[in-house]
Amino acid sequence: MRKMNNKSAIRLLYLGALLALFYSCNSDDDDEETLGNWVKKSTFNEESRSSSSAFTIGNIGYMGTGYDGSDYYNDFWGYNMDTNSWQQLSDFPGVERSSAVSFVIGSDGYMGTGYNGDTNDELSDFYKYKVGTNSWTTIADFGGSARYGAVGFGSDSFGYVGTGNDGSDKKDFWKYSPVSDSWEEVFGFGGDKRRDGVTFTLGNEVYLATGVSNGVYETDFWSFNLDTEVWTQLTDVDDDDDDYVYRSNAVAFTMDGKGYIACGEYSGSLSTVYEYTPSTETWEEKTPFELYARRDAIAFSDGARAFVALGRNGTLYLDDNMEFFPNAEQDDDDN
Numbered sequence: 001m002r003k004m005n006n007k008s009a010i011r012l013l014y015l016g017a018l019l020a021l022f023y024s025c026n027s028d029d030d031d032e033e034t035l036g037n038w039v040k041k042s043t044f045n046e047e048s049r050s051s052s053s054a055f056t057i058g059n060i061g062y063m064g065t066g067y068d069g070s071d072y073y074n075d076f077w078g079y080n081m082d083t084n085s086w087q088q089l090s091d092f093p094g095v096e097r098s099s100a101v102s103f104v105i106g107s108d109g110y111m112g113t114g115y116n117g118d119t120n121d122e123l124s125d126f127y128k129y130k131v132g133t134n135s136w137t138t139i140a141d142f143g144g145s146a147r148y149g150a151v152g153f154g155s156d157s158f159g160y161v162g163t164g165n166d167g168s169d170k171k172d173f174w175k176y177s178p179v180s181d182s183w184e185e186v187f188g189f190g191g192d193k194r195r196d197g198v199t200f201t202l203g204n205e206v207y208l209a210t211g212v213s214n215g216v217y218e219t220d221f222w223s224f225n226l227d228t229e230v231w232t233q234l235t236d237v238d239d240d241d242d243d244y245v246y247r248s249n250a251v252a253f254t255m256d257g258k259g260y261i262a263c264g265e266y267s268g269s270l271s272t273v274y275e276y277t278p279s280t281e282t283w284e285e286k287t288p289f290e291l292y293a294r295r296d297a298i299a300f301s302d303g304a305r306a307f308v309a310l311g312r313n314g315t316l317y318l319d320d321n322m323e324f325f326p327n328a329e330q331d332d333d334d335n
Contacts, residue, residue: 036273036287037328041307041321042079045086048319049073050296050312051098055109057131061300061307062109064092065100068317072096072116076129079321081305093136094125099196099296101161103154105178107131110139110159115148122146122166128178143174143183149195153206155226160206162189169193169213175229188231191220198252200259201226202278207259209237212248217266219246235281245274245283251308253301255326260286262308262324265295269313275326287330291320 052066052073064076074092079085092111100114100123112126124146128137142161150164162173171193173186197211197218206224210217221234237245250264259276263269271293273286289308297311297318309321 033329034285034287035327035329037325037330037334038287038290038322039325039334040291041323042084042086043321044310044319045077045088046075046319047071047073048317049310050294050317052298052310053100053102053111053114054298054300055102055104055111056300056302057104057107057109059302060131061298062089062129063298063300063310064111065097065114066310067098067117069312069315072098072118079300079307079309081300081302081307090134090136093127093138094123095119097123097148099148101150101152101164103152103159103161105154105159105176106156108178110152110154110176112139113142113147113150113161113164122148126176139178140176140181140183143176143185144172145170151197151199151208153199153201153224155204160186160224162186163194163197163208163211165195169195186229188229189222189224190231190233191222192218194218194248196248196250198250198261200252200254200261200276202254202257202259205278207234207276207278209245209252210247210250210261210264217246217248237283249295251297251299253299253306253308254303255301255306255324256304258326260306260324260326262299263289263294263297263311269293269295273324286326289322290330290332291322292316292318294318 049066049068054063059081061079066073074096076089076092078087097114097116102111109129114123124142145166147164147166152161159176174183175186193213194211199208204226208222219236221237223232247264247266262273271288275284292313294311300307306324
């Protein structure tokens with residue numbers, strides 16, 4: 001047997017240390033791997049588009065209106081999460097538009113406001129959609145000024161619409177009562193003016209974030225209690241090591257007690273996704289959206305499942321649809 005000299009032993013020890021460090025670093029990287037997987041689902045049946053309006057009732061995601069770079073739309077569709085299929089429904093009764101707002105009260109959907117580029121008009125008309133009869137009813141016009149790019153959310157009894165742009169950026173909020181078919185202003189929002197922000201709802205708390213005003217991306221973050229109608233300012237959504245939640249024209253949704261903000265625009269289209277945990281008031285980056293980066297998309301969520309669809313990247317208008325699994329590892333082979 002050949003005897004190992006001291007230099008050989010030192011070399012082996014050095015090599016072993018390097019290998020241990022290599023595997024240790026890889027193990028750490030694996031432990032810190034970003035979670036989240038996107039799975040391709042049924043493509044939208046009709047024209048690719050962006051700036052549509054969407055809401056979810058039960059296991060059906062409803063969407064309508066939008067713009068494809070040349071035409072505005074008023075068609076209306078339902079996406080069945082269980083059968084992974086689209087069905088055309090009764091057309092939205094208002095004029096064709098983009099950047100409308102929507103909310104749900106009980107089992108009814110509501111949609112209104114927006115922008116019609118054919119006439120260069122901001123809009124204030126509003127309509128109620130009844131699922132059981134697949135029918136629309138005209139309701140009272142929005143109580144504030146005609147606008148587009150607003151946010152909307154609902155409770156069991158009321159609907160709320162605020163912010164947006166009526167020629168200038170806004171920060172007012174209005175409450176709709178289906179019993180009296182009337183709007184009244186809700187005061188107390190101390191945040192900045194904005195258009196194209198997002199909201200997501202967890203329990204009786206609605207969270208508002210993102211948006212842009214006069215070219216400035218808004219970083220303030222707020223919650224609105226549906227029981228007390230009181231706004232509370234939360235920790236700003238600032239950048240962290242060049243990663244940032246703030247943006248405009250994003251989508252937001254909730255799953256299993258957490259909120260998510262995805263895609264949007266910040267000096268170009270984004271694909272990044274962030275998860276908000278209310279118990280710790282923290283954000284965590286998830287696997288980015290796995291197809292084209294995009295802005296002006298739509299999202300459906302029933303609280304247990306979530307989908308992001310449509311939108312645009314520059315002048316490319318999109319018709320795809322992806323389901324998000326926030327706690328799964330990324331798998332490139334399922335798209």
